[in-house]
Amino acid sequence: MLHLVIAEAELEPVPKAIVDHPAVVNHARRRGKRPDEILLDSTYHHAAIKKLPDGERRGRPDIVHICLLNALESITSKEGLLRVYVHTRNDEVIHIKPETRIPRNYNRFVGLMESLFRDRVVPRGLELLRIEEKSLGELVEELNPDGVFVMHEEGKPTKPKDFGKILGGLENPLVIVGGFPHGDFRGETPGEKISIYEAPLMAWAVVNEVIINFEHWVP
Amino acid sequence: MLHLVIAEAELEPVPKAIVDHPAVVNHARRRGKRPDEILLDSTYHHAAIKKLPDGERRGRPDIVHICLLNALESITSKEGLLRVYVHTRNDEVIHIKPETRIPRNYNRFVGLMESLFRDRVVPRGLELLRIEEKSLGELVEELNPDGVFVMHEEGKPTKPKDFGKILGGLENPLVIVGGFPHGDFRGETPGEKISIYEAPLMAWAVVNEVIINFEHWVP
Numbered sequence: 001m002l003h004l005v006i007a008e009a010e011l012e013p014v015p016k017a018i019v020d021h022p023a024v025v026n027h028a029r030r031r032g033k034r035p036d037e038i039l040l041d042s043t044y045h046h047a048a049i050k051k052l053p054d055g056e057r058r059g060r061p062d063i064v065h066i067c068l069l070n071a072l073e074s075i076t077s078k079e080g081l082l083r084v085y086v087h088t089r090n091d092e093v094i095h096i097k098p099e100t101r102i103p104r105n106y107n108r109f110v111g112l113m114e115s116l117f118r119d120r121v122v123p124r125g126l127e128l129l130r131i132e133e134k135s136l137g138e139l140v141e142e143l144n145p146d147g148v149f150v151m152h153e154e155g156k157p158t159k160p161k162d163f164g165k166i167l168g169g170l171e172n173p174l175v176i177v178g179g180f181p182h183g184d185f186r187g188e189t190p191g192e193k194i195s196i197y198e199a200p201l202m203a204w205a206v207v208n209e210v211i212i213n214f215e216h217w218v219p
Numbered sequence: 220m221l222h223l224v225i226a227e228a229e230l231e232p233v234p235k236a237i238v239d240h241p242a243v244v245n246h247a248r249r250r251g252k253r254p255d256e257i258l259l260d261s262t263y264h265h266a267a268i269k270k271l272p273d274g275e276r277r278g279r280p281d282i283v284h285i286c287l288l289n290a291l292e293s294i295t296s297k298e299g300l301l302r303v304y305v306h307t308r309n310d311e312v313i314h315i316k317p318e319t320r321i322p323r324n325y326n327r328f329v330g331l332m333e334s335l336f337r338d339r340v341v342p343r344g345l346e347l348l349r350i351e352e353k354s355l356g357e358l359v360e361e362l363n364p365d366g367v368f369v370m371h372e373e374g375k376p377t378k379p380k381d382f383g384k385i386l387g388g389l390e391n392p393l394v395i396v397g398g399f400p401h402g403d404f405r406g407e408t409p410g411e412k413i414s415i416y417e418a419p420l421m422a423w424a425v426v427n428e429v430i431i432n433f434e435h436w437v438p
Binding site for chain 1: 260262279281282285288289292293294297323324325326327379380415416418420421423424427428431432434435
């Protein structure tokens with residue numbers, strides 16, 4: 001079983017500091033929601049986000065959305081060999097049941113995440129998604145993998161195919177992929193750093209390489 | 220060079236037949252656009268789309284968006300070994316320059332496609348995207364590949380890895396992936412039918428498998 005963690009994902013409700021900013025207030029009004037219950041989104045809150053620390057990388061639910069659509073629709077996932085988790089910049093972890101069908105439409109996905117931040121589980125009965133306060137280190141410890149790898153531009157150069165072989169040789173490997181648009185992890189990342197390409201790749205491109213190359217080496 | 224065609228993609232402006240439907244008119248008004256210049260989108264036009272032939276599969280710009288984000292951000296694309304084309308249900312073909320940066324945000328992508336259907340090229344100077352009337356057969360003939368494959372549930376069962384090897388052994392293979400949510404191609408599809416998995420896969424999952432398995436076999 002491969003455990004995939006989208007880590008330090010730029011997924012969060014609008015922080016209190018900018019909840020009164022016109023860019024946020026107007027966007028919330030257009031959507032018929034309260035400013036403090038909408039997701040931070042760089043596409044719409046650009047003018048407000050600049051005022052936040054790390055403003056140039058925050059508010060990217062789209063990255064999480066694309067990573068999840070790719071992971072959950074992969075052959076590896078359909079074979080029951082994949083578990084996916086989203087760890088956010090605010091040290092919360094979203095647990096996702098493998099049978100979850102993530103909304104294909106981005107705006108519906110955003111609505112689902114807003115419900116999740118508010119209610120902590122969605123939908124109420126099935127609890128396909130659950131969010132709780134948890135650091136990346138705590139999540140890794142809880143999952144107790146027999147190998148931990150961090151996809152990193154400055155990691156050990158490893159061809160995607162060879163990395164898949166390493167993963168396939170383990171029982172419960174865990175792979176961490178940064179859920180942010182650029183730059184480095186802000187916090188501690190447990191595990192061996194691996195670089196699968198000589199140039200930066202988008203998070204979802206790394207997710208695809210990891211999952212599909214793992215798939216080759218499972219019996 | 221791998222040529223990837225997203226074929227019979229469910230990407231089109233709202234058809235004339237439903238341009239006066241309240242679901243379309245209201246959605247266009249909310250977006251500040253004319254009903255005849257917005258993209259058909261099943262998320263918002265569900266009530267109207269039901270009245271169209273093939274209504275249960277139309278209006279899926281999201282499928283094209285995710286396929287393009289995956290293809291253009293892949294290692295194969297960054298290595299200059301991939302060309303991507305979108306063929307639509309109305310026999311139009313979108314040519315995409317490989318350096319194109321597709322908007323990550325879905326709503327921006329929709330806006331870009333609306334501009335493309337209106338202006339036929341975007342952006343005006345760079346012409347990164349160009350749309351023209353062309354059938355799938357005409358596109359394949361124009362590209363003159365040395366192998367043509369159609370990803371199809373009822374095709375020849377072939378492991379993704381083995382299919383990648385076949386592609387890697389050719390100079391200019393062309394792979395056709397259906398850009399619709401379910402069902403079969405409506406028109407003629409030139410090429411050998413290949414099935415990489417025993418169950419249906421979403422279009423973007425197939426795109427990822429094709430591209431990453433091709434990548435393994437290029438020197």
